[in-house]
């Protein structure tokens with residue numbers, strides 16, 4: 001009997017945690033909440049400055065897909081298109097539109113004067 005109670009308690013604990021992990025103790029991420037971020041920092045100075053770009057999914061629960069950035073006239077030649085594909089002026093897609101896991105960050109460097117970049121559209125894949 002003792003063993004069975006302990007087992008039930010264990011099972012309950014497990015199920016509660018599993019349910020928390022799936023459904024979250026916060027609301028699922030919505031478009032306006034936990035928006036992805038793009039950070040740039042200058043890592044190389046001099047004649048040809050280098051910038052490090054870090055794109056992060058800030059949702060702790062869900063992958064983000066089809067993340068597009070406003071990227072001005074950023075040229076494709078500066079970055080591997082698998083990381084950032086230039087589609088048209090001011091429209092670049094991150095990771096070929098494929099999911100970035102919860103809190104995953106993608107980073108690349110480019111050597112040029114700085115291009116401003118910011119998130120444009122994205123979708124959270126909750127469930």
Ligand SMILES: *[C@@H]1O[C@H](CO)[C@@H](O)[C@H](O)[C@H]1NC(C)=O
Pocket residue numbers: 043052107108109
């Ligand atoms: C970008 O540059 C920084 C500083 O030099 C370096 O630490 C980092 O590894 C570089 N990232 C990539 C993806 O090359």
